[in-house]
Amino acid sequence: MKCAVLGSPIAHSLSPAMHRAAYAELGLDWTYDAIELREDDLATFLTSLGDDVRGFSVTAPLKRTVAGLVHDASEIVARLGNANTVVVEDSRLWADNTDVPGAVSALRERGVDRVRSARILGGGATAASMAYAVSMMGAERVELVVRDPSRAAGAVRVAEAAGLAVTVSVLDELRTGQVDLLVSTVPADAVGELRRDLVVSARAVFDVVYDPWPTPLAEAAERAGVPVVSGLDLLAHQAALQVELMTGHQTSPQALRGAALAELSAR
DSSP states (O other): EEEEEEEEOTOOHHHHHHHHHHHHHTTOOOEEEEOOHHHHHHHHHHTTOOEEEEEEETTTTSSHHHTTTTSOEEEEEEHHOOOOOOEEHHHHHEOOOOHHHHHHHHHHHOOOOSSSSSEEESHHHHHHHHHHHHHHHTTOOOEEEEGGGGGGGHHHHHHHEEEEEEEEEGGGOOOOOOEEEEEEEEOOTSGGHHHHHHHTTTEEEEEESSSSSSOOOHHHHHHHTTTEEEEEHHHHHHHHHHHHHHHSOOHHHHHHHHHHHHHHOOO
């Protein structure tokens, strides 16, 4: 069977390394490629699939577009409006989003089992996914920290629909009250000198960046003795869930993380 990751640009993707490692572990003679694909070409591509195609990982900028091109979708996709996984079965396309449960699993692996409050840096699609993820872990309130509040409207809608009390703060005017979890969905250098104040006001830190690692925020957390979850942890856990959806077999996130680290080291 054939699988692939779709997106643009796609050459940097670690998905091929992880999924191929999973197939080797499971003894499956499957292939997994990286396919450069623009939004305008996605619909045509999806209508021309052969019987030997089983599924796709989907990355930027296709996550939102693909959610509108499938036959069926999970509740998470319906809530978020974007998907990172497509499974092909009997010529029908089914979409899911493993970023959300992957984030929950990555947090639990690091000992973060319950989150009542979270501060999320950023207001885009990843921030929305993380807001939904913490709602699944019992969160009651979330603070979105952005430079332009108008760009956080989508994440606010997702968080409120998940039952969270939402506040929006401006990064340059931020006052840091205590939270259970600090999540960064912004570039590594975006936090600047605020990173120490942000870290000491949180019981755990989740930085979705994975390269280069460690980020300044992660380094500050480690110095402060605050548990850190990385973007690579998220990547491995969401990929393991994708493998299970596509193959029907479970695989180890730890093994996939190792394959991703080996690929990064070889670059």
